[in-house]
Amino acid sequence: MTTVLDKNVHCVSVEGTFDDCQLFNNRTFNTRHHLGAINSINWARILAQTVYYFHSYFNLLRSLHLSAGTPAAHAIRLHYSVPTGNFGDILAGYYAHRMGLPTARLVVATNSNDILNRFFESASYERQAGDDGNVKETLSPAMDILVSSNFERLLWYLARETEVDGGSEMIGEETSLDERLAGHASKVVDGWMRDLKEKGVFRVKPEVVAKAREIFDSARVSDEEVGTLFILTQFLHHQTLETIRRYHNPPNPSQTSYILDPHTAVGVEAAERISARHHLVGYPTGQDIFVSLATAHPAKFASAVEVALAEQPGFQFEDVLPPEFVGLLERERRVVNVRKAEEALVIEVVERELRKEGVEWDE
Known part of the structure; x- marks a missing residue:
């Protein structure tokens, strides 16, 4: 993933576990940026996975x-x-x-x-x-x-x-x-x-x-x-x-x-x-x-x-x-490293990358 160089694709590396990267429980951040997921939280992925059982x-x-x-x-x-x-x-x-x-x-x-x-x-x-x-x-x-x-x-x-x-x-x-x-x-x-x-x-x-x-x-x-x-x-x-x-x-x-x-x-x-x-x-x-x-x-x-x-x-x-x-x-490679597995730091890095793209949002 770090070798994807498209300007609108951002790879953030967090030294921690899957649970350290969960931002969906932060309702303010979720609402502000309209978060979507492509992992198994997304129902569309589960629906697609039913196919290979059949x-x-x-x-x-x-x-x-x-x-x-x-x-x-x-x-x-x-x-x-x-x-x-x-x-x-x-x-x-x-x-x-x-x-x-x-x-x-x-x-x-x-x-x-x-x-x-x-x-x-x-x-x-x-x-x-x-x-x-x-x-x-x-x-x-x-x-x-x-x-x-x-x-x-x-x-x-x-x-x-x-x-x-x-x-x-x-x-x-x-x-x-x-x-x-x-x-x-x-x-x-x-x-x-x-x-x-x-x-x-x-x-x-x-x-x-x-x-x-x-x-x-x-x-x-x-x-x-x-x-x-x-x-x-x-x-x-x-x-x-x-x-x-x-x-x-x-x-x-x-x-x-x-x-x-x-x-x-x-x-x-x-x-x-x-x-x-x-x-x-x-x-x-x-x-x-x-x-x-x-x-x-x-x-x-x-x-x-x-x-x-x-x-x-x-x-x-x-x-x-x-x-x-x-x-x-x-x-x-193009990747941004988060220095510590803390939600606030992950949010800070994500929003900094969005600002570089010129993305605006209501605080």
Whole structure:
């Protein structure tokens, strides 16, 4: 992004995390500059992402020589594993499911920033920072978040379908049941989000999590995990890197070699764990098929991939480097660095760049 030199494109570098760059909660700044987002907060992106869930399903049926709607197609239990941070990509899968996509399970795959996994395990949605009070830095940085911005959208559906008490009291008799439930769900979610903001945590009733688990499952995959050897001996192993190595050099000769980026590696490992947890039997012996979403090109996270595969026989990173990436580090760059990850400083830099363009606004 820093090599884009168009005068009306500004790249701002903040030394911090995704959460440090969130300006949408600043209503004054948001209103003044009419902020829009191209990340998963934007509904248009989620809508577009629903497409490849259907695309993968129909591709799968074609590869198995099955027709949609037939008994053989209906017999397949399709599971999606999605590397998850802000909950946008997997939320698209949820909408695809509600639109009719035959889906047995949507797996929320998190790294050690595991607020979502803890919610599904404990019915508690709680900020949990690292030892320094900040998000934990991992090999999969796009998933390094303290709070998932899109999870609120799922919570609304869960509240609407489970927290029904009082729904008829909120709005007058002239409104439909659907409107009453929607209004009550909004009130419930608003209360949860206030608790999160003020207390750092909110808890939901067991039936709310039970409703979510009808379609969702979750697994936490950390970069470093404790293993056990010969019952008593414990050791640390680099799980994300090991998964990348294993899929590049698979133990089964019939398996295709594939280079995973670290985010996709988290999703693939989560799929394996969920499959083992529920004793799923893969197709064609059984009817269970996992689709793991590859959410980034390995070249985008070259440092982690090279650490994982540097000693692998036959690996040359240049072989997987897209032509657009060749010589990228040597190109001219245009970027403004923010000296500290503080909202006021980010705003100051953004507005300074806008003034250079001659943009005016009401203070």
